[in-house]
Amino acid sequence: MMNVSNFIVLIVVMFCSGDVKAVGSSQDFINVSIVVLRDLKMSRLVARVKILPSEAETDLDDIINKLKLAVPNGMGLERYEKEPIAFGLYSLICDFTLNDEEGQMDSLEDYIKKTKGVSEIQVMSVSRKSVNIR
Secondary structure, three states, X not given: OXXXXXXXXXXXXXXXXXXXXXXXXXXXXXXXXXXXXXXXXXXXXXXXXXXXXXXXXXXXXXXXXXXXXXXXXXXXXXXXXXXXXXXXXXXXXXXXXXXOOOOHHHHHHHHHHOOOOEEEEEEEEEEEOOOOOO
């Protein structure tokens, strides 16, 4: 798959060599390049989120099932684990994948907060998907 930097190099080489026959003028070439750049696959992010239940008796597996079933378009729940807090109380540490575009993180946070049984969330980290979060 061609990434953005490879595509930009290709554009510069084609433009400098005068190989813009597929489009009429250099302005048309630039316009076509902008459209193609927009359509290239966006990078993916991994957001690690700590989720605190609303009550000590809240079933964490039920929260996970709700999060898996209705995750917003373009997002996914990659993995999760239960983390002990104190005296039998647990939180969830979840890794969500999402597109690297404006508004995605806000949508994810709103989605998690609206899930029944969730009291509070904390975004622990956000990273590119190619990087492992430990």
